[in-house]
Amino acid sequence: MLKLPRPVTLFWGAALVAALALPAGEGASAAAGPLHVLASTTLLASLASDVARGRADVSSLMPVGASPETYQPAPADIVRAHGAGLIIENGAGLEAWLAPMLRSASTHAPIVNCSDGLTVTEANPHLWLDPEYARHYVTAMRDGMIAADPAGAAIYRANAAALDGRLVALTARIRKALATIPPANRNMIVFHNAWLYYNRRFGLRTLGAIEEVPGSEPSAEHIARLIDAARAAHVRAIFAEPEYNANLVNAVARSAGIPNVAMLYDDSVGTSPQTRDYISMLDTDTATIVHALQ
């Protein structure tokens, strides 16, 4: 992943657009052919693919396993954004890098901000992990696709309605599975604070996160406080993530006497065979949580 400051990315963008003789201010939306939808993350692309099925093509700007909070766009991303007819973002502060990149790409493609209209708590952008909020995302995606490609309206409506039904069923499945966890065990220590909305929806408690600020090392004081809190609440499990080094998680588990270390998937789909899309990711995560907190 490229680690360069944003002004350099902007320079690249202008240089690339000039070098490739891309017409400034014209996205592919004006061109003939299918609608090209570009989603910022693999999770949004997963939901958008279901809405677009049989009509538009969808790709994810970020690769599988990349962390959206700390992503640095590559030059190729600017070219892809330039060719998109519709851009889908999470919003709520997740993709701070996206707006400067889109300016570099000279795109005027419409943007769907999926979290628009939802209430953001503690500046936390992970609203998609609440499947009830994901239904709101799907509606926003559907309406964005219909506006960008009115001729496909019937397909987008039918696809979105089918996906909405699957999300309603997912919510019910999660609720039923989590009800088997003894109430005193419903405390989680997570790697980064992605689980606020999921936990609020389903009555779990986030006792703390190892990483306070995405991409920065936690302080020794913060880790010490977390260990004290975990001991006091007899926390059953601590959750690592595939994108991050598990050494720190294992060290906290040992110090706090936490018996279970398990892996959760939250910012990216596709990092394991059982988390290939949004719904399978949340089913997998729910089964992991249920098992770890018994």
Ligand SMILES: [Zn+2]
């Ligand atoms: Zn995250």
